[in-house]
Amino acid sequence: MQTVFFDDTIELKMEKDITEILKRSQLSITGSRKKILELFQKSNGALAHADIESSTGEQYDRVTIYRTLQTFVEKGIIHTIPTADNSVRYALCKDECTEGHHHDNHVHFICDNCGATYCLENIIVPEVKLPGGFIQKQADVIVSGTCDKC
């Protein structure tokens, strides 16, 4: 968990962005959605259901979080990141993502020790040539090992 400080201007801008994103996806603006979206924006890594549950201080029902995440995935606001353990993690999509179509092609690093997920933005995922008949929708590179803090 990390604590991040923002000055008011940025807070306000962020709040506006969040509202914008929800509106664009034709979702009603509710407390839980704003809060969860805000969490994603503050964390530059990926979040699991449990992270969100604890970060919000059990303010929202577990089921609401499940449903909110599912809705966000369907609307192309967030996407799941493959992990080798069975924890599902989510990260914000880039603007290019549209409903049902994710084009998020940066490398994710998962620390075996502390479990943190990092998005290594500046590393570009190379093109993969698939055999005939295979149609690619998404590609992820998952590197695991020990992070710089462990």
Place this chain on the structure above:
Amino acid sequence: MQTVFFDDTIELKMEKDITEILKRSQLSITGSRKKILELFQKSNGALAHADIESSTGEQYDRVTIYRTLQTFVEKGIIHTIPTADNSVRYALCKDECTEGHHHDNHVHFICDNCGATYCLENIIVPEVKLPGGFIQKQADVIVSGTCDKC
């Protein structure tokens, strides 16, 4: 699910290999371990717990399968493949894998439609340069979309 036919010579060779692998890992040779290892050798994709359970016709207890898979992972016989849904899948390690150290660097393709996992052996995973302090242990490339049968 696929049906595969082997002539006796190959069956015998496979049986021998399986025993070898178990011996090398200092594991006792039991029915469930042989059967599960055989399943991995016959499938050239990856298997989930549920696949194994149904392929063996519920011959073995669910718990035994969990424990066998866990043991195999610890011994470096199989490894987990990251997936975006929460299903954990396993695939045979290459010989270079040693206990606790996996070097399996081919691309996996997961079909969003039928759920099958393919190992695209002939596509090499490119090297990824990590920022300082990050130590890489494993790297996976997960491509998802529609497979040639769907």
Place this chain on the structure above:
DNA sequence: GTAACTGCAAAATATTTGCATCCTT
């Protein structure tokens, strides 16, 4: 006012643990 969202209860799934019994070596 209406449709959509949330919370609670409960069902359905998935995974782990303890222990007695059985099997491999």
Place this chain on the structure above:
DNA sequence: AAGGATGCAAATATTTTGCAGTTAC
């Protein structure tokens, strides 16, 4: 014979579903 492996029962954990009450627009 001894240690490890298995099966069963049960405890946990995770995710999904139904429904009634509440909120956003």
